[in-house]
Amino acid sequence: MRILVVTVVHHPEDARILHREIAALRRHGHRVVYAAPFAAREVAPRPYVKGIDLPRAAGRDRRSALRAARTLLAERGPQADVVLLHDPELLLALPGTLRRWRRAGHTPVTVWDVHEDTAAALAMKRWLPRPLRPPLRLAVRAAERLAERHLRLLLAEDAYQRRFSRPHPVVANLATVPPEPPEPPGDERVVYLGHLSRARGAPELIETARLLTPDFRVEVIGGADPDMRGPLTEADREGVLRWHGYLPNDRALALLSGSLAGLSLLRDQANYRHSRPTKAVEYMAHGVPVVTTPTPLAAELIERYGCGLVVPYEDPATAAQAVRHLRADRQMRRRAASRGWEAALSDLNWADRATEFVMCLETWAKEASAGRTTTGRSTSPAGTAPAGTRPGPRS
Numbered sequence: 001m002r003i004l005v006v007t008v009v010h011h012p013e014d015a016r017i018l019h020r021e022i023a024a025l026r027r028h029g030h031r032v033v034y035a036a037p038f039a040a041r042e043v044a045p046r047p048y049v050k051g052i053d054l055p056r057a058a059g060r061d062r063r064s065a066l067r068a069a070r071t072l073l074a075e076r077g078p079q080a081d082v083v084l085l086h087d088p089e090l091l092l093a094l095p096g097t098l099r100r101w102r103r104a105g106h107t108p109v110t111v112w113d114v115h116e117d118t119a120a121a122l123a124m125k126r127w128l129p130r131p132l133r134p135p136l137r138l139a140v141r142a143a144e145r146l147a148e149r150h151l152r153l154l155l156a157e158d159a160y161q162r163r164f165s166r167p168h169p170v171v172a173n174l175a176t177v178p179p180e181p182p183e184p185p186g187d188e189r190v191v192y193l194g195h196l197s198r199a200r201g202a203p204e205l206i207e208t209a210r211l212l213t214p215d216f217r218v219e220v221i222g223g224a225d226p227d228m229r230g231p232l233t234e235a236d237r238e239g240v241l242r243w244h245g246y247l248p249n250d251r252a253l254a255l256l257s258g259s260l261a262g263l264s265l266l267r268d269q270a271n272y273r274h275s276r277p278t279k280a281v282e283y284m285a286h287g288v289p290v291v292t293t294p295t296p297l298a299a300e301l302i303e304r305y306g307c308g309l310v311v312p313y314e315d316p317a318t319a320a321q322a323v324r325h326l327r328a329d330r331q332m333r334r335r336a337a338s339r340g341w342e343a344a345l346s347d348l349n350w351a352d353r354a355t356e357f358v359m360c361l362e363t364w365a366k367e368a369s370a371g372r373t374t375t376g377r378s379t380s381p382a383g384t385a386p387a388g389t390r391p392g393p394r395s
Contacts, residue, residue: 001030001365004080004108006072008057008065009087011223012036012043015249015278016115016156016173017086022049024354025361033080035072037065043248052076057089066093073097078106081365085112085151091143098150109364111152113171114160116271152364154357157297159274171357173278174350175285177341182257182287185337187327189217191259191288193252194279196224196232199272201265201293206231207316208263209241212323216260220244221252256286260333261308261323264292268313276301281348283308284340289333291322307340 003025010017012034022032026048034049037056045051052072057065070093077083078101085091091112101107144163147153153168155161161168190212196202202224209218223246224232236243244255256262262283266272276297283290284301290308292298302308309322326333 001025001081001362002033002079003030003082003084003361004033004035004073004076005084005086006035006054006069006090007086008037008054008062008069009089010036010115011041011246012038012045012051013041013246013248014086016113018046018049019249020174020176020350020354021084021113021171021357024358027354028358028362030358033076035069035076057087062089065089069093070097074100077101077108077110078104080108081369082361083108083110084361085110086115088112088140088143091147094150107368109152109361109368110150111154111361111364112147113154113156115156116275154360157275169356169360171360172348172353173276173281174348174353175278175281175344176351177285177345177349179345181338181341184258185260185287185289185326185333186258187260187330188215189219189259190261190263190323191256191283192218192220192222192263192279193256193282194222194264194277196220196222196228198225198228199267199269201267201314202228202232204265204267204314204316204319205263206235206240208265208319208323209235211316211320213240216323216327217242219255219259221247221255253282253286256283256288259283259286259288261291261326262288263319264290264298265311265319266293266295266298268293268295280308281344284348285344287337287341289326289336290340291319291326301343305339305343307336307343309336 005017005022007017012018022034025032032049033052034045035052035054038045038051038053040056054068054072055065066089069090073083073093074097077097098107148164148166153164154171155168156171156173158170192205194200212218218241220241220243232243235241262279264277264280266277272295277295280290280292280298280301284307290302292302292308292310293313294310299310302310311318311322
């Protein structure tokens with residue numbers, strides 16, 4: 001298959017997009033063109049994919065990115081069998097584009113990969129005026145219903161199914177788990193992996209690190225929202241923590257093994273109540289005990305697998321106490337680490353699901369090709385899940 005992957009929001013090195021989905025497609029012999037904001041993020045395309053640079057959509061300035069994406073889709077879409085979209089913003093580029101594809105005589109299978117609860121996430125957009133948030137939430141829900149009628153959907157979480165009327169395949173945010181047990185957790189290094197924002201608990205992370213200094217070394221890996229870059233830089237300068245900034249997923253994961261604890265201090269936000277924190281799964285995959293706030297799916301991981309500790313929201317003192325408890329109890333932290341790795345290997349391993357993801361796109365492309373041959377249109381409804389894939393539960 002020829003596959004066009006497009007994002008104007010996510011980092012080009014995004015773990016889900018590049019290191020899981022694109023990697024799986026390449027392993028199955030498919031040709032991928034990857035359009036992303038490479039220059040804006042100061043990275044080059046990996047040599048094994050054909051990269052196309054797009055402007056970045058950030059804050060209130062999204063028009064130029066959408067115009068460029070619309071032009072790209074109009075020109076490149078008819079050359080692809082599958083167009084895989086990763087941002088809800090890109091739905092705005094589709095109405096005129098779909099008409100142009102039909103006039104060109106080839107409409108590719110268009111797939112929206114639903115990464116988050118977009119409407120709930122609006123509450124965390126500090127650049128968005130509060131009075132605009134309720135009407136925009138309604139507009140997002142309407143756009144989701146329209147997308148379900150005209151596109152194929154992939155969901156990153158089972159819980160996202162409640163937003164839609166038909167079942168859709170679930171491509172969960174899992175980790176690539178090392179097949180051999182990682183090194184045991186040490187007793188002085190604490191890690192955080194992921195984007196840094198207020199909603200994701202960056203202020204609590206800094207204060208937790210401050211409470212752990214100088215007995216522990218706290219390493220923070222990830223890009224940050226503009227309002228958190230100053231506090232993180234200052235904390236790094238003071239020796240409170242070591243902020244590595246954004247690192248590609250493969251380099252970031254290499255820093256996890258041997259850590260005493262991995263922190264996930266998400267605040268109580270609607271967008272996080274239905275999502276399993278990817279960082280928690282990655283900590284487990286690399287044998288790192290998890291210290292997490294009680295977002296439902298994260299707390300469920302701890303309860304089910306015994307792979308860490310749960311601390312209250314916005315409570316740095318208790319988070320620091322949990323880290324000290326893991327240090328004091330060597331047997332406990334080693335047990336949490338081994339249980340986490342075993343659970344990730346058996347239940348949360350991307351290697352076990354990658355083929356399902358690829359088969360899903362292959363099935364849709366074959367159905368579309370057969371439909372064009374017989375009637376000029378797809379023969380299956382836009383929302384159905386191909387045989388062999390795992391649809392989310394119906395609400």
